[in-house]
Amino acid sequence: MIYPTINDLSKGEYNRYEIALATAKCARMITNEYAHQREEAESAAAAKETDKPVNALIDKEVRDEKAVKIAISRIYAGKYHIVHKDPAEQEKAELEILEGLRRKYDEMYEYPSMSFMKDADEDAAEDEDLDADIDESADEDSEEI
Numbered sequence: 001m002i003y004p005t006i007n008d009l010s011k012g013e014y015n016r017y018e019i020a021l022a023t024a025k026c027a028r029m030i031t032n033e034y035a036h037q038r039e040e041a042e043s044a045a046a047a048k049e050t051d052k053p054v055n056a057l058i059d060k061e062v063r064d065e066k067a068v069k070i071a072i073s074r075i076y077a078g079k080y081h082i083v084h085k086d087p088a089e090q091e092k093a094e095l096e097i098l099e100g101l102r103r104k105y106d107e108m109y110e111y112p113s114m115s116f117m118k119d120a121d122e123d124a125a126e127d128e129d130l131d132a133d134i135d136e137s138a139d140e141d142s143e144e145i
Contacts, residue, residue, distance in 0.1 A: 004076045014082055019075075022082045026071035034062045 009019050041057035044050050055063060061070060074080050085093070 004072065009072065009076055018082055022075060022080065023068060023071045026074060026080050027067040030062060030067040030070050034058065034067070037062065 006016055006019060010016070014022075037058045038054070041054045044057060045052075045054050050057065071080070075082070
């Protein structure tokens with residue numbers, strides 16, 4: 001069991017869902033912190049800037065502990081605070097994030113012209129004509145058993 005408990009973390013102010021979301025967000029931040037430190041350590045080691053191994057250049061807490069456990073301990077210690085937002089403000093912020101992700105996705109995957117769709121439709125129409133011909137001939141040549 002992880003200490004502190006949910007009741008210790010909530011302090012009567014937050015429900016379990018809010019604590020779970022806050023913990024997940026903090027754990028994501030800690031994981032990103034670890035990835036950033038690891039990247040810097042690997043580039044320093046590759047450039048021969050240090051004689052230390054890569055693991056020695058990464059913060060021990062981030063390197064050795066699980067991100068969720070660190071997040072829970074940091075929330076309990078008061079290093080991270082759960083902030084309540086107005087629902088309308090929260091929805092607006094989420095829509096802005098989604099719009100930004102959509103634009104980024106569209107930039108990454110520029111769609112080619114849709115001319116290939118016309119070719120596919122024509123091919124499908126030809127296939128249907130062939131299927132109809134095959135079905136008709138199958139009825140004429142078939143024997144009852």
